[in-house]
Amino acid sequence: MAQEYTVEQLNHGRKVWDFMRWDYWAFGISGFLLILSIAIIGVRGFNWGLDFTGGTVIEITLEKPVDMDQVRQSLQKAGFEEPQLQNFGSSRDIMVRMPPVHDANGSQELGSKVVSVINDSTSQNATVKRIEFVGPSVGADLAQTGALALIAALVCILIYVGFRFEWRLAAGVVIALAHDVVITNGRAVATAYRDRPDHCGLVDVGYRLLAERQYRGIRPYS
Structure with a gap:
């Protein structure tokens, strides 16, 4: 017991x-x-985040590290609203997140414009690794x-x-x-x-x- x-x-x-x-x-x-x-x-x-609101994700690789504030300001001056930038992988890899666009074709065009602005502002030739469109639905x-x-x-x-x-x-x-x-x-x-x-x-x-x-x-x- x-x-x-x-x-x-x-x-x-x-x-x-x-x-x-x-x-x-x-x-x-x-x-x-x-x-x-x-x-x-x-x-x-x-x-x-864009995972829930939808939008465009652009991953690029630069030749050398850059000032993220400078890139963000360049995108804002070019007319892009609320660009979200962060490094991934290394300091030369940048992920750019943009608000939603109407379709995937518009997303591809948006990605090309973003890369062009970044190339002009950094005087580099960025390599695009991925452009992905996430719909709001x-x-x-x-x-x-x-x-x-x-x-x-x-x-x-x-x-x-x-x-x-x-x-x-x-x-x-x-x-x-x-x-x-x-x-x-x-x-x-x-x-x-x-x-x-x-x-x-x-x-x-x-x-x-x-x-x-x-x-x-x-x-x-x-």
Whole structure:
């Protein structure tokens, strides 16, 4: 027959850290951050990347590294709105993201013009590696699929924890997971560099598929 022990007996002779004495502070700060995150997301909204809004992605390779600000300013002076530039692979490789155009043919023409402006501004001969058109309808499907994946994951966690342990624990787990995801997204929206999409750091540069996968990864770790 198994012997039962009280909590006091199990902790006898051991140092007990009373974390729950800060429960009111913890819940207060957590609730404040949750409300603040929801407000920030509601006011600013997500900085949707081209994976969701649609647009043109142009990958080029230059002969030598260039100043990204100079290239961006040259594109803006040439009449291109909201050009998003970032390095990939090496400092000579540039990925240019442009807002949506009406069709794939327009995307090819847009890509040729962008490369021409970059060649003129840098006095180099850029090599085009890829020009890809993502339609807005495809972006809408991706956004819907991502939302459904998030909901499905939370429901599956709720069912598993509910049957494996207790339903009240399952509800608490799902609320905690949603809490972590909301606060993380709120921080990303609050610190997003919308005017500097190529900014390298711990800020969100646009809600893209990669970011969506990363946020989904928060749930199992939570």
